[in-house]
Amino acid sequence: MSKKFYKLESKNLNAFYGSFHALKNINMAMEEKAVTAFIGPSGCGKSTFLRTLNRMNDYIDGFRVEGDILLDGRDIYGRDVRVDELRKEVGMVFQKPNPFPKTIFENVVYGLRIQGIKDKRVLAETAENSLRQTALWEEVKDKLDQSALALSGGQQQRLCIARALAISPSVILMDEPTSALDPISTAKIEELIYELKQAYTIIIVTHNMQQAGRVSDYTAFFYIGELVEYAKTKTLFTSPKHERTQNYITGRFG
Amino acid sequence: MRVQERIIEGLLRLSAVITIFITAAIIWVLLSESISFFSEVSIIDFLTDKQWTPLFAEKHFGILPLVAGTFLTTAIAIAVALPIGLTIAIYLNEYAPARFKKTVKPLLEILATIPTVVYGFFALTVVTPFLQTIIPNLAGFNALSAGMVMGVMIIPMISSLSEDAISAVPRSLREAAYGMGSTRLQTAFGVMVPAASSGIVVSVILAISRAVGETMLVAIAAGQQPRLTLDPTVPIETITTYIVQVSLGDVPHGSLEYRTIFAAGITLFVFTFALNNLSFWIKKKYQEKYD
Numbered sequence: 001m002s003k004k005f006y007k008l009e010s011k012n013l014n015a016f017y018g019s020f021h022a023l024k025n026i027n028m029a030m031e032e033k034a035v036t037a038f039i040g041p042s043g044c045g046k047s048t049f050l051r052t053l054n055r056m057n058d059y060i061d062g063f064r065v066e067g068d069i070l071l072d073g074r075d076i077y078g079r080d081v082r083v084d085e086l087r088k089e090v091g092m093v094f095q096k097p098n099p100f101p102k103t104i105f106e107n108v109v110y111g112l113r114i115q116g117i118k119d120k121r122v123l124a125e126t127a128e129n130s131l132r133q134t135a136l137w138e139e140v141k142d143k144l145d146q147s148a149l150a151l152s153g154g155q156q157q158r159l160c161i162a163r164a165l166a167i168s169p170s171v172i173l174m175d176e177p178t179s180a181l182d183p184i185s186t187a188k189i190e191e192l193i194y195e196l197k198q199a200y201t202i203i204i205v206t207h208n209m210q211q212a213g214r215v216s217d218y219t220a221f222f223y224i225g226e227l228v229e230y231a232k233t234k235t236l237f238t239s240p241k242h243e244r245t246q247n248y249i250t251g252r253f254g
Numbered sequence: 255m256r257v258q259e260r261i262i263e264g265l266l267r268l269s270a271v272i273t274i275f276i277t278a279a280i281i282w283v284l285l286s287e288s289i290s291f292f293s294e295v296s297i298i299d300f301l302t303d304k305q306w307t308p309l310f311a312e313k314h315f316g317i318l319p320l321v322a323g324t325f326l327t328t329a330i331a332i333a334v335a336l337p338i339g340l341t342i343a344i345y346l347n348e349y350a351p352a353r354f355k356k357t358v359k360p361l362l363e364i365l366a367t368i369p370t371v372v373y374g375f376f377a378l379t380v381v382t383p384f385l386q387t388i389i390p391n392l393a394g395f396n397a398l399s400a401g402m403v404m405g406v407m408i409i410p411m412i413s414s415l416s417e418d419a420i421s422a423v424p425r426s427l428r429e430a431a432y433g434m435g436s437t438r439l440q441t442a443f444g445v446m447v448p449a450a451s452s453g454i455v456v457s458v459i460l461a462i463s464r465a466v467g468e469t470m471l472v473a474i475a476a477g478q479q480p481r482l483t484l485d486p487t488v489p490i491e492t493i494t495t496y497i498v499q500v501s502l503g504d505v506p507h508g509s510l511e512y513r514t515i516f517a518a519g520i521t522l523f524v525f526t527f528a529l530n531n532l533s534f535w536i537k538k539k540y541q542e543k544y545d
Contacts, residue, residue: 056433061352088435098426101449111434114444160430167435 006070007032007171007201008053013067015048017060022048024225026067030218035193035202037216037233039209041248044222046205050173053203054090055083071171088115090171091164096180097156099148099163104140107148107159111167130162134192154185161192165200172196174204178211190215209249213237221245284523287516294510300517306480306496308514309505315514317521319480323490324525327401327472328465330486334405335461339412340447340454346413347420348442359414366410374474377403382475389487395477398486404471408461415460419453420446452540459533463526469494493522 006029015023023045030036038046048057055076057063068075076086088111099107106113108127117123127144131137136158140151148159157177164172174193178186193202193215206212212219213233220230221244229236229245240246292300295315303316342362346355382399386392392399423446431441447454469492477489478499491499497515505511 054433056429059432084435084437086435087433092429092433094426094429094433096426098424098430100427100430100445110444114434114436114440163430163434 004029005032006030007072008203009068009070009073010049010052011068011070013049013052013065013069015045015052015057015066016062016064018062022225023052026227028220028227028230030201030203032201033197033199034217035197035204035215036218036220037212038203038205038220038222039207039212039248040222040228042207043224045225046220046222047175049222050175050203050205053171053173054087054092056092058083088167089169090173091167091169093157093161093164093172093174093177095176097153097160099151099156099159101147101149103145104148104151104159105144108162108166110163115167126166130166131159133165133196134158134162135188136162152185154181154188157181157185157189158192161189161196165196169200171201171203174202176205176207179207186211209237209251221248223248281523284516284520287513288520291510291513291517294513295517304482306491308511309500309503315517316482317493317518319482320491320493320496320518321521322482322484323397323472323476323480324466324492324494324522326397326484326486326490327404327468327476327492328462330398330401331404331408331465332458332462334402335408335412336458338405339409339457339461340416342409342413343416343420343454344442344447346417348438348446359417362410362413364410365407368407370407370468370470371474373403373407374400374471377471377475392487393477393489395475395479395489396487397476397490400472400474400476401486403475404465404468407468407471408464411461411464412457415457416450416454419450419457422453423449452536456533456537459529459536463529463533466525466529467494467522468492469498473498493518497522 008030010026010028013023013026014021026049038050040046051057052065052069053071053076057065065077069077071086071089075081076090100110102110105127108130109117109123112123112126128137128141131140136155139155140159148156151159157180161172161177178189181189190211193204196202197217204212204216216233218230219233219236221228221236221240221242223244229240229242231241236245237249240249300315300317302318303314304318305314305316306319307314346359350358377399378395381403382392382394382396385396385399389398427445427449428441431445436444472492473495476492476495478491478495479489480491480496481488483490496518500512500515
């Protein structure tokens with residue numbers, strides 16, 4: 001076994017909603033500065049797994065985790081870990097764009113504000129950088145003080161990505177980030193993901209197999225709470241080892 | 255079948271019409287009696303005179319002392335109910351486990367079902383003596399005690415309606431806040447409360463409207479002495495308690511003294527009507543924004 005460095009590692013991870021066993025003994029390691037896609041039919045546990053990576057499930061009554069998730073080698077479910085600090089390191093983009101009912105500018109700098117940063121220059125610079133990274137700057141630079149809710153769905157989603165980038169996380173989790181968007185907006189987000197992986201570790205849940213094929217370096221296939229197959233995307237799509245994976249990616253079920 | 259449908263439809267329409275008719279009749283009585291009152295007392299005196307002594311030999315008809323009394327008890331009540339009610343709403347929504355919320359919310363609403371006369375005696379016999387140990391020159395009847403107990407009474411209105419408003423904020427917004435590394439406190443005050451602000455404001459306005467119209471509690475605990483003051487330690491009288499005082503007293507029907515209660519009543523009606531419309535307007539104007 002090589003002592004390779006992994007950004008995120010899941011070791012013997014089990015998760016439960018009450019008595020329902022949602023994730024069964026997940027062992028996988030995710031590469032730094034790469035895109036890892038989670039695919040699988042609805043209810044297979046891929047979103048649950050994604051949400052254990054930044055402890056987003058903590059607020060669900062009866063949710064419980066066994067096993068370890070290591071971020072840079074450190075257990076994120078450890079007693080000394082503060083969830084709010086963890087989430088500054090592991091950002092998240094959701095299925096539906098969810099900007100705050102505030103101005104575009106306030107949305108981008110929200111993460112800085114809650115950290116108590118008041119310096120106007122820092123706020124303005126961070127806002128511009130984040131919006132440039134998501135290719136939104138040219139579109140919104142003249143209306144930063146307008147409500148974010150007035151933007152189109154695709155713009156809102158890029159704003160949400162900019163908002164996540166503004167607090168410079170090292171990992172970005174994306175939970176079906178394009179499922180509510182039109183094809184053009186989807187293409188823009190996919191381009192963006194490709195750009196972002198130079199600086200960030202990206203984990204993306206997707207229902208869209210073509211999307212997994214286009215944007216990801218590694219793909220994990222989940223089925224009823226189990227990790228069935230995990231490999232380089234090209235390998236998984238061209239020569240899957242398991243029949244179930246084969247059936248799913250060829251569209252025979254799911 | 256057809257005939258049955260028609261009968262049912264007719265009954266339903268009748269009940270709706272009766273409600274409207276009764277409301278119109280009440281307004282008509284209020285208006286006509288007030289008009290005959292204002293034919294004898296100038297409306298300028300009514301609004302500017304600083305004394306309200308219609309039952310004395312030297313009569314003054316200035317509504318201001320009653321408005322001041324109403325304002326005072328209402329302000330004290332809101333000062334008590336708003337911080338406590340909002341804190342409860344935020345706690346139940348953001349911090350409390352689901353099962354705790356399920357038990358506590360109905361329990362809180364029981365507060366609203368206690369007869370107001372009980373609150374009145376509670377203010378008079380428990381709260382006032384207790385306050386007198388802290389404020390020695392507090393009168394036996396005063397606005398402070400009545401206002402505070404009225405505040406307790408309207409806590410469930412604010413907590414319950416505000417909690418509904420906060421729960422109605424889309425879950426995605428809460429997730430966005432947590433996903434950005436917000437603490438619970440930052441999520442509650444930075445995201446949830448602002449997003450639910452229209453509903454919270456509406457809950458407060460309805461609570462004010464309730465406090466303005468509250469009668470029995472202040473009749474028992476606040477004194478029944480019309481006085482133009484903002485000092486909460488002395489006896490005062492509110493619009494509602496004046497109406498009670500006259501209706502229960504031996505003022506002859508049809509006299510000018512008797513008609514004062516309609517003038518007071520229409521003043522009260524104008525206040526609560528305006529408040530209810532304001533809350534309706536805010537709800538309509540701002541609610542859609544966060545959907």
